[in-house]
Amino acid sequence: MHSVRQLFMFRIFTLSSILVMAACSPLKQSEQLEEASVASAISEQVNDKSDTAPANIVLILTDDQGYADTSLFGQDAYATPNIDSIAEQGAMLTQFYVAQPVCSTSRAALLTGSYPNRIGLAGALFPTPLTDGPAIGLNPDEETLAELLQEQGYATALFGKWHLGDVEEFLPNNHGFDEYYGIPYSNDMWSANANPSYPFDALPVISQNKVVKTLTDDQSNLTVELTEKSVEFIEKNAEQPFFMMLAHPQPHVPLFVSERFRGKSGAGLYGDVIMEIDWSTGEILNALEAQGLNDNTIVIFLADNGPWLTYSNHAGSAGDLRDGKFSVYEGGVRTPMHIKWPARLAANTKIDVPMMSIDLLPTLTKLAGARLPKKEIDGKDIWPIISAVQSTPAHEAYYFYTRENDLSAVRYGDWKLVYPHVRNVVLEAGSDGNRGKDEFPMFDEMQLFNIAKDPGETNNVIDKHPDIVITIEALADKMRAELGDNLRDVKGSENRPIGRLE
Numbered sequence: 001m002h003s004v005r006q007l008f009m010f011r012i013f014t015l016s017s018i019l020v021m022a023a024c025s026p027l028k029q030s031e032q033l034e035e036a037s038v039a040s041a042i043s044e045q046v047n048d049k050s051d052t053a054p055a056n057i058v059l060i061l062t063d064d065q066g067y068a069d070t071s072l073f074g075q076d077a078y079a080t081p082n083i084d085s086i087a088e089q090g091a092m093l094t095q096f097y098v099a100q101p102v103c104s105t106s107r108a109a110l111l112t113g114s115y116p117n118r119i120g121l122a123g124a125l126f127p128t129p130l131t132d133g134p135a136i137g138l139n140p141d142e143e144t145l146a147e148l149l150q151e152q153g154y155a156t157a158l159f160g161k162w163h164l165g166d167v168e169e170f171l172p173n174n175h176g177f178d179e180y181y182g183i184p185y186s187n188d189m190w191s192a193n194a195n196p197s198y199p200f201d202a203l204p205v206i207s208q209n210k211v212v213k214t215l216t217d218d219q220s221n222l223t224v225e226l227t228e229k230s231v232e233f234i235e236k237n238a239e240q241p242f243f244m245m246l247a248h249p250q251p252h253v254p255l256f257v258s259e260r261f262r263g264k265s266g267a268g269l270y271g272d273v274i275m276e277i278d279w280s281t282g283e284i285l286n287a288l289e290a291q292g293l294n295d296n297t298i299v300i301f302l303a304d305n306g307p308w309l310t311y312s313n314h315a316g317s318a319g320d321l322r323d324g325k326f327s328v329y330e331g332g333v334r335t336p337m338h339i340k341w342p343a344r345l346a347a348n349t350k351i352d353v354p355m356m357s358i359d360l361l362p363t364l365t366k367l368a369g370a371r372l373p374k375k376e377i378d379g380k381d382i383w384p385i386i387s388a389v390q391s392t393p394a395h396e397a398y399y400f401y402t403r404e405n406d407l408s409a410v411r412y413g414d415w416k417l418v419y420p421h422v423r424n425v426v427l428e429a430g431s432d433g434n435r436g437k438d439e440f441p442m443f444d445e446m447q448l449f450n451i452a453k454d455p456g457e458t459n460n461v462i463d464k465h466p467d468i469v470i471t472i473e474a475l476a477d478k479m480r481a482e483l484g485d486n487l488r489d490v491k492g493s494e495n496r497p498i499g500r501l502e
Helices: 002-022 029-034 036-046 081-088 103-112 145-151 222-236 268-290 309-314 357-368 466-483
Strands: 056-062 091-097 155-161 179-183 203-207 210-215 242-247 297-303 334-340 349-351 398-402 406-412 415-418 425-428 437-439 447-450
Touching (some): 056 268, 081 268, 081 297, 103 145, 103 357, 145 242, 145 357, 179 222, 222 242, 222 268, 268 297, 398 466, 406 466
Parallel strands (some): 056 242, 056 297, 155 179
Antiparallel strands (some): 179 203, 203 210, 297 334, 398 406, 425 437
16 A cells, blocks of 8 residues: 555646645635636546545544634634644635534534434434433434445544444444544533533543543543544554544533643633644644655544533634524534645635535545445535635535524525524623523524625625525425424424434
């Protein structure tokens, strides 16, 4: 395999040089389009996989990180040079969405290419001992990105947070990951949680399918430990294609950071945590470089949803975007997406076209030469957009569901229609890790925003554009017929069941 990689690097050297020279300064989307004919010609050359080695894939996922929590996306209180370098060597996707603004459902969409409600997932799964009825999790009948790549000969691993079922049948090793080390659900689901409504046990750390230790009062070294495991995996599998997912439990509260980074950011504990994640990202990138894998590795960095704003100074920032975690407004579902693949993606590219995490599976499987899942999925290949060959969205519309199965918003072109729905409202911000006061009332107003002009969603223009509302409603009705909508008492025809141990 090593000789194949060397041959691949030699053959792409000229092409990579062209791409780098073409991207010596940041490109606006309009400038990319002016280069469409060149990009198309390049694409025809690199799409011929007959003499290319399979690309490695590294996916770094953070938990509850805000849209404006990296330097490139607006953070100026602390620096994130390693995370930024991913986009500087590739692209920043400014309108990249997650399918739902909460942990389990967001991860399910990313790994399956399906809207979570299509595959029976809702909200955030709780530890099995605290639930009524049988254990639930991602249905083993659903094919994940890891399984499809594993079938194609990839070594696969997940380090960090899983949150798609905590019993053995639902753990990562049974969903396509050769290696797994991490925690089965959110890091606040542990015995140190002071909320008397949730008598959690100690937080289990699982290696493969076995609990190897529990955490009761400290998680300070977890980021370092997961990073070390990730680097070891890269070094061990340098001679074969691999897919590695590093799913950081941070910066989900409770915040923890190693002693090395405590107080380093000058921006409080949250800033320290992000700086340590940036360090971790640098360790991953350095490992790839040391193994000669930088050029032919796709590296992706994104968050699972927006910041948990009720925790105030222990939460991130969505910048000028509205709301955060639990919300279908932009601050809850838009994520700071960074991607690079030096062998095939021009550097310093900025792309403003809407895309979603459901699109990663069909995109990455196609690039890897793998098949799609046998069951229907919702995602589409977005590589033509990322590689600047196409300037229009891959989907006519994106649909944002919340709670059990509430269709709460639809993104259509520059427009976003927000339906009456149950919304999280922060009444009083907390501080220093203590949750403030919030509630989940029903909002009855229907709203229409022009996201291109009003990304902060401050100006409801629904009365001025009835034609747009009619168009979106027609699209929404088609989706309701397929996946349902509890807010309209519509039962879908294509929903599949969650995994359940009877």
